[in-house]
Amino acid sequence: MKLNHLRQNYQGCLQRSELCSDPYQQFEAWFGDASTANLQEPNAMSLATVDSDGRPSLRNVLLKHFDDQGFVFFTNLKSNKARQIEENPNVSLLFSWLGLERQVIVSGKAVLLPRADTLRYFLQRPRNSQLGAWVSHQSKVIGSRELLEQKFTQLKQAFASGEIPAPKFWGGFRVEPGHVEFWQGGANRLHDRFQYQLDSNQQWQIERLSP
Structure with missing residues (x-):
C-alpha cells in the first residue's frame, strides 16, 4: 500500500519569546488549549517502558493529575508496565495533539505514589x-x-x-521529568521544537532543536 499521498502541511509557529520559563506552566497552557479544542481525551498519553532485556513497550494511559512535581497516572501494579517500571524506572510520555499540530514529550523517572494518594484518587472514581x-x-x-x-x-x-x-494491587505513579520537549508543526516540515532540560543545579534550561 502506497502512503505517499498522506501528507499534512502544518502551518503553526512557536517562538522562544512565547514560552513560559517553567515547563509545567507551558504544559498547563497547552493542555488548556487541547481541552478547549474538543480533542478526544486530551489527557491520553503514550507511556514507553523498557523490560529487563531492553525491549521497549508502548501503550496509552490517562493523565490524572499534574503539577510542578510531575505527571500522574494509575494502573494495576502487577501489569506489564508496572513490572517494567519496577525493573527500570526510566520512562517517556508522549502527548499527541495533532489537531493543534502539537506534541509534548516527557522523559524522566516513574515513582510509585504514596498509598494515601492512591486511596484518595480511588474514592473519586x-x-x-x-x-x-x-x-x-x-x-x-x-x-x-x-x-x-x-x-x-x-x-x-x-x-x-x-x-x-481500593485493591492492594492497584496504585499510581508520578513521572518526574528531567526533560520536556514542546513540538509545534511548521510549514515545509520546518517544525519548531524547544526542549526544557534540568541542569546540575536543578534549573530548567531551554534550547531550540532542529526539526
Whole structure:
C-alpha cells in the first residue's frame, strides 16, 4: 500500500519569546488549549517502558493529575508496565495533539505514589471503574470476555453496599521529568521544537532543536 499521498502541511509557529520559563506552566497552557479544542481525551498519553532485556513497550494511559512535581497516572501494579517500571524506572510520555499540530514529550523517572494518594484518587472514581480495577488482572491471558463480565457481576453483588475498597494491587505513579520537549508543526516540515532540560543545579534550561 502506497502512503505517499498522506501528507499534512502544518502551518503553526512557536517562538522562544512565547514560552513560559517553567515547563509545567507551558504544559498547563497547552493542555488548556487541547481541552478547549474538543480533542478526544486530551489527557491520553503514550507511556514507553523498557523490560529487563531492553525491549521497549508502548501503550496509552490517562493523565490524572499534574503539577510542578510531575505527571500522574494509575494502573494495576502487577501489569506489564508496572513490572517494567519496577525493573527500570526510566520512562517517556508522549502527548499527541495533532489537531493543534502539537506534541509534548516527557522523559524522566516513574515513582510509585504514596498509598494515601492512591486511596484518595480511588474514592473519586466512578463506582463501575472501581469495580473494573478489581476485575482485571491486567496483562494476564484470559479465556473470554464472558469471564470478565461474570466476575464484574459477582463483585458488583459482593460490594452492593458501602464503599468499594481500593485493591492492594492497584496504585499510581508520578513521572518526574528531567526533560520536556514542546513540538509545534511548521510549514515545509520546518517544525519548531524547544526542549526544557534540568541542569546540575536543578534549573530548567531551554534550547531550540532542529526539526
